Amino acid sequence: MSSTPPPEIEFWFEFGSNYSYLSAMRIEAAASRHGVVVRWKPFLLGPIFQSFGWSTSPFVLQKEKGAYMWKDMERQCAKYTLPWRRPSVFPRAATWPMKVAAAHADAPWIARYCRIFMTKNFALDEDINSIEQVTGVLTGLGLDAQAVWEQAQSDARRNSLREATAIAQQRGLFGAPTFFVRGEMFWGNDRLDDALAFAAA
Amino acid sequence: MSSTPPPEIEFWFEFGSNYSYLSAMRIEAAASRHGVVVRWKPFLLGPIFQSFGWSTSPFVLQKEKGAYMWKDMERQCAKYTLPWRRPSVFPRAATWPMKVAAAHADAPWIARYCRIFMTKNFALDEDINSIEQVTGVLTGLGLDAQAVWEQAQSDARRNSLREATAIAQQRGLFGAPTFFVRGEMFWGNDRLDDALAFAAA
Numbered sequence A, B: 001m002s003s004t005p006p007p008e009i010e011f012w013f014e015f016g017s018n019y020s021y022l023s024a025m026r027i028e029a030a031a032s033r034h035g036v037v038v039r040w041k042p043f044l045l046g047p048i049f050q051s052f053g054w055s056t057s058p059f060v061l062q063k064e065k066g067a068y069m070w071k072d073m074e075r076q077c078a079k080y081t082l083p084w085r086r087p088s089v090f091p092r093a094a095t096w097p098m099k100v101a102a103a104h105a106d107a108p109w110i111a112r113y114c115r116i117f118m119t120k121n122f123a124l125d126e127d128i129n130s131i132e133q134v135t136g137v138l139t140g141l142g143l144d145a146q147a148v149w150e151q152a153q154s155d156a157r158r159n160s161l162r163e164a165t166a167i168a169q170q171r172g173l174f175g176a177p178t179f180f181v182r183g184e185m186f187w188g189n190d191r192l193d194d195a196l197a198f199a200a201a
Helices: A018-034 A045-051 A063-079 A095-103 A110-122 A131-140 A145-152 A160-170 A189-200 B018-034 B046-051 B063-079 B095-103 B110-122 B131-140 B145-153 B160-170 B189-200
Strands: A008-013 A037-042 A178-181 A184-187 B008-013 B037-042 B178-181 B184-187
Touching (some): A008 A018, A008 A189, A018 A063, A018 A110, A018 A189, A037 A160, A045 A160, A095 A160, A178 A189, A184 B063, B018 B037, B037 B160, B095 B110, B095 B145, B095 B160, B110 B131, B131 B145, B178 B189
Parallel strands (some): B008 B037
Antiparallel strands (some): A008 A178, B178 B184
């Protein structure tokens, strides 16, 4: 008897993206209820926005939309009972923790690692873009931070984040979070439940 | 004994906006389940987009987002069991039917009138921007089309659509549909249920 592998969802996100925070915090529990496996896919939004001719997040470039977004985040976090504090810097750079996430995207600890960085940015208002933050979080997870860091810098993995970002661009991603299920794209935390239902169907 | 008036939701929309279609078709039934009264608020998106420096819809200006949106609409219509046909012209101009909607926004037939124009655009792929379409729809609703039309052209009402659009701009609207409940803004069909729950609370 051969057994069918469980359905999968790809979760494309970045630590600087506020709506990615909502999905990062709830996707594992929600996917588990559907019997769906999550593939974490860190990528950088910056180069994608630049390819549209934008110098930064549309929430910064578009004043009205930005003002609304902060209100919406407050309400959405209340709805999902997630902690929330508006970051004093937005969008927050996160290249170092993102590089490690991309290099170790298949690690068994990736979900916990990502939730911690998301929480630091959107609930604790901490600067997250330092090697000290990365090693501190890894150590807190009970990992050999030095070894994890060196693997992320290895020839085989050092370009993982850049490569993931190039793939995101090729596949037509234009924002985060974005989900893929059997090649179908779902954009935004508001589509997470639809994407999971589609995966489980 | 004095009775409290029922809670209200303002529904800002336009006939050319695809996500407004989803809300227009379902808002009365959904609001009714919450005991909430709907105030229909037609306005023009074009001048608002122009104020951002955009010549047309972001779904046209941003190729990737536009491609995704059509796929999303197909899935959303299936989810809400709404008829759907991708319009051959997008965004479709609708100044004439919108002018009449704005001039008669408080009429008892406004919801039915709006649903018909939304259906013509997004399920029947009809050109809707003509006086013939407006008089045809009004007649179909059992109204005196000539009288309704003349009221819409009267000095008191002829600028209703322009005035509504100016108010929308003052209030920081940046897209459609947008809902207001007790001064709080909710943007997008995805927030209709949150807005109604907030209204009923």
